Amino acid sequence: xxxxxxxxxxxxxxxxxxxxxxxxxxxxxxxxxxxxxxxxxxxxxxxxxxxxxxxxxxxxxxxxxxxxxxxxxxxxxxxxxxxxxxxxxxxxxxxxxxxxxxxxxxxxxxxxxxxxxxxxxxxxxxxxxxxxxxxxxxxxxxxxxxxxxxxxxxxxxxxxxxxxxxxxxxxxxxxxxxxxxxxxxxxxxxxxxxxxxxxxxxxxxxxxxxxxxxx
Numbered sequence: 001x002x003x004x005x006x007x008x009x010x011x012x013x014x015x016x017x018x019x020x021x022x023x024x025x026x027x028x029x030x031x032x033x034x035x036x037x038x039x040x041x042x043x044x045x046x047x048x049x050x051x052x053x054x055x056x057x058x059x060x061x062x063x064x065x066x067x068x069x070x071x072x073x074x075x076x077x078x079x080x081x082x083x084x085x086x087x088x089x090x091x092x093x094x095x096x097x098x099x100x101x102x103x104x105x106x107x108x109x110x111x112x113x114x115x116x117x118x119x120x121x122x123x124x125x126x127x128x129x130x131x132x133x134x135x136x137x138x139x140x141x142x143x144x145x146x147x148x149x150x151x152x153x154x155x156x157x158x159x160x161x162x163x164x165x166x167x168x169x170x171x172x173x174x175x176x177x178x179x180x181x182x183x184x185x186x187x188x189x190x191x192x193x194x195x196x197x198x199x200x201x202x203x204x205x206x207x208x209x210x211x212x213x214x215x
Contacts, residue, residue, distance in 0.1 A: 024048065033075060039064045039083070046070050046088065050078065052095070058083035061104050061126075069108060072098060089130060092117050100125060110135055111149070114142060114162075122147060133175060136162045145169055155180045156196065159187055167192060177201055 024044050027037055033053025041059040046068030050056055052075025058064025060082050069088025072078055076096040081103060089105035092098050093115040104126040105111035111127025114120050117139040125147045127133040133149030133156040136142055144167040149156040156172035159165055160182040171193045172178040179200035181187060194200065 028054070034077075036079070039066075043067060046085065049073055050080070051075070053078055055079040056083070057081050061102060089113065089127070091115070092120060095120070099123070104128070105130065111152070113137070114139060117142060121145075126150070127152065133157060133172065136160070136165055138162055140164055142166075143168075147171075148173075149178075150174055152176075156194075157192075158182075159184050163187070166190075172196065 025048060028048055028051060031037060031051050031054040036055040036057055039056065039058045041063040043065045046066040049071040052073065055078050058081070061084055064082065065084045065086055067086050069085055070080070070090050072080060072090070072092040072095060074094050078095065079099045080090065081101040083103050085103065085105040086107055088108040089111040090100060090103065091113045092100070096118045098117060099121045100112065101123045102125065106128050108130050110132040111130040111134060112122055112125060113135045115137045118141060120139065120142040122134065122144045123146055127147070128150040131153045133152040134144060134147065135158045136144070137160045140163050142162060142165045144157070144165070147170045149170070149172040152175040154176055156175035156178045157167060157170065158180040164186040167189045169191050173195040175196040177198045177200070178194035178196040179189065181200070181202045
C-alpha cells in the first residue's frame with residue numbers, strides 16, 4: 001500500500017527465509033522517513049539498522065522472528081512492534097518519540113536499550129534470559145509500561161541519567177538486581193512487581209533485598 005500524497009507507505013516483504021534476509025536489507029536501505037516496513041510470519045536475519053524515522057511491524061510475538069538484533073538510530077516518530085528478537089535485542093539511540101510495543105527480546109546481552117532517547121515509549125514488551133533486561137541511559141521523559149522482565153543475569157530494569165522517566169505496572173522477576181537507579185532525577189517507579197536476589201540498588205548505595213531497606 002502506498003499513499004503518495006501522505007507520509008505513510010507500507011512495504012510488505014517475502015516470508016521466505018533466504019529471500020527475506022536479502023529483501024529486508026534492500027528495503028531498509030531504500031526506506032524513507034515515514035514509511036512502515038511490514039514483515040510477515042517467518043524468520044529473518046537481523047543485525048541491521050532501521051533508517052531514521054522508518055517504522056517496522058511484524059505479524060506478532062513468535063510469528064515474526066529476527067535473529068541477531070535490531071538498531072534504531074536517530075530520527076523521530078518511528079514505531080517498532082509485533083516482533084520477536086532472538087540472540088540480540090533492540091537498541092534505540094539518539095532518537096525522539098520512538099514507540100516500541102508488543103515485542104520480545106530473548107537470549108542476548110541486553111533486551112531493550114534506549115540511549116539518549118527523548119519521549120520514548122516501551123510498552124507491552126517481554127525481555128527474558130538476557131544479561132540486562134531494559135536499560136534506559138540518557139535522554140528524558142521516557143515511559144516503560146506493562147512490560148515483563150524475567151531471568152536476566154544482571155539487572156532487570158536500569159535507569160541512568162534519564163530524568164522524568166516513568167516506569168509503571170511492570171513485572172521484574174528472577175533477576176540478580178531487579179531495579180537500578182543512577183542519577184535518576186524526577187524518575188517515578190510506581191506499581192511495579194519485583195522478585196529477585198536484590199530488589200533494587202541506588203547509585204553508590206549497597207543493593208537492598210527489600211524496598212523498605214531505604215525507609
